[in-house]
Amino acid sequence: MEWRCSICGYIYDPNLGDPDGDVRPGTYFEYLPLDWICPECGAGKEVFEMIDEDFEDEEFVPRHLL
Ligand SMILES: [Zn+2]
Numbered sequence: 001m002e003w004r005c006s007i008c009g010y011i012y013d014p015n016l017g018d019p020d021g022d023v024r025p026g027t028y029f030e031y032l033p034l035d036w037i038c039p040e041c042g043a044g045k046e047v048f049e050m051i052d053e054d055f056e057d058e059e060f061v062p063r064h065l066l
Pocket of ligand 1: 005006007008009010038039040041042043
């Protein structure tokens with residue numbers, strides 16, 4: 001599950017982690033330290049929002065709308 005910074009649009013991908021922030025690849029957003037901040041804009045975890053992958057999946061669009 002990816003998370004997006006609502007301030008700058010940075011995407012946190014748990015598969016990549018945050019090398020600059022000493023976060024190892026494979027670290028879930030939930031397990032990031034409480035003082036972790038966005039590497040792009042410095043905002044706290046509270047501004048991040050979960051990306052609903054189902055919502056962005058093109059197959060989610062009902063066929064009668066295509
Ligand atoms: Zn940010």
